[in-house]
Amino acid sequence: MPYAKDKVKIVVVKLQSHVPNLRARLLDWYDQQGRILPWRIRPEDRARGMSADPYAIWLSEIMLQQTTVSHATPYWKKFLARWPSVIDLANANRDQVLTEWAGLGYYARARNLHKCAEVVRDRFGGQFPETERQLLDLPGIGPYTAATMAAICFGEPTNIVDGNVERVISRLYGEAAPLPKSKLLLRKLAAPLADPDRPGDYGQALMDLGATICTPRAPQCSACPWNLACRALRDGEPEKYPQKIRKVKPVKFGAVFALIYDDHILLRQRPDKGLLGGMLELPTTTWNEAMTDRPFEYAPTDKNWEKCSGQIKHIFTHFELRLDVYRAASKAQTLDGIWAKTKNLSNYPIPTLTKKAIKLALDEVNRRET
Ligand code: SF4
Missing domain, CATH: 1.10.340.30 (Hypothetical protein; domain 2)
Known part of the structure; x- marks a missing residue:
């Protein structure tokens, strides 16, 4: 230059x-x-x-x-x-x-x-x-x-x-x-x-x-x-100073699925490479500029998924993410993945985004039970 x-x-x-x-x-x-x-x-x-x-x-x-x-x-x-x-x-x-x-x-x-x-x-x-x-x-x-x-x-x-x-x-x-x-x-x-x-x-x-x-x-x-x-x-x-060329962050949309069995929740590990690599997450759709028409194709199992009220917003460096959270109860821990005890979530490598989604799902379960 x-x-x-x-x-x-x-x-x-x-x-x-x-x-x-x-x-x-x-x-x-x-x-x-x-x-x-x-x-x-x-x-x-x-x-x-x-x-x-x-x-x-x-x-x-x-x-x-x-x-x-x-x-x-x-x-x-x-x-x-x-x-x-x-x-x-x-x-x-x-x-x-x-x-x-x-x-x-x-x-x-x-x-x-x-x-x-x-x-x-x-x-x-x-x-x-x-x-x-x-x-x-x-x-x-x-x-x-x-x-x-x-x-x-x-x-x-x-x-x-x-x-x-x-x-x-x-x-x-x-x-x-x-x-x-x-x-x-x-x-x-x-x-x-x-x-x-x-x-x-x-x-x-x-x-x-x-x-x-x-x-x-x-x-x-x-x-x-x-x-x-x-x-x-x-x-x-x-x-x-300093002057900056400002870029508007794109917004992406997705949905995650909280499958709950007793006091356990189904998580899976993200691939090592890429965003949140190696951390645990709820099963999720892909994240795109518009919400997929068929979110349940990404669900871990056929269930009567109920949509939780509210939406998770999370800011990454290059985009903002908005996630819908669906929840369902399971009768057994039959699916592959990590069945994490909901009272011991701090013992698992769970990023803040996933913690927010789990909280939304569990709060809704608790609300309905009381
Ligand atoms: S370096 Fe920063 S704090 Fe110091 S006089 Fe300049 S603008 Fe003010």
Whole structure:
């Protein structure tokens, strides 16, 4: 993209003289006001001889993708308590890992988490490799996680860029090109700022700035260590950055079938590859732009299926799903599948979508019985 190349050169040259100042201001702010997080080693911890645990950092980074700190933290604690090392995690049964992950979403991450732990155990003797390049070769570790781990755990001055950082950088430089087209440009603009002496602290400081000060709405510019240099602030409308090309999410429709026998419900395992791979689900129709005319062709058995009142809505990254839920009682556990005890559903790898559908079906049964 010639336009990006020329533009980066001009902007970087113009701001080069500010770089030491920007780094120093950000790190000063981080030393005093950076977040305290359970997996984080802060400068004062390091002064006491502590160092970052690559396993703990890796777990936190994978869990935090698409998830808030407050939602991910109990999962992080649970995983570390149950599997204190990457070898323990590698030795765990994958279904147990998926079960503990249930509720965090994006289940490919859980499958890759387990696969990655196995590779670290088998190829690296239980120690994560120490360079960004090597980390990138591990299952489920993308550019952001590799850069973050290399900087925080191994002191490599990498260029850490996620959605928060893109927002901060687009505002700092007043970059008007819209996302996602401007991703590469923002990455190039961020690169010269990374601090070679404190790469981990710099990366974490930038993440904190994006998460707590330079927020999508109502950024607290008066408290920002970069406010003197920020072009978006100077232009008077920081919130307008980053600009985005908005896409309307398509809506898909489907139906699921809750077959209930006594206090058990019939579930089946989704194929390993693809959406919600390896997780359990209620038997379902395909999901299409319009509801199929013949949903019962997908039902696990011929029954008098009753439609539950209400509909499940679930947002995936690329589409919104609306599901009708049908329920029926079974006289025996004759059908193949997993007959899960309805009181012990937390012992199974069941994603939030399926939990919502099961709840709708069971609530309706209970309502009718009372
Ligand atoms: S001054 Fe405001 S808009 Fe600019 S980087 Fe700081 S918080 Fe973000």
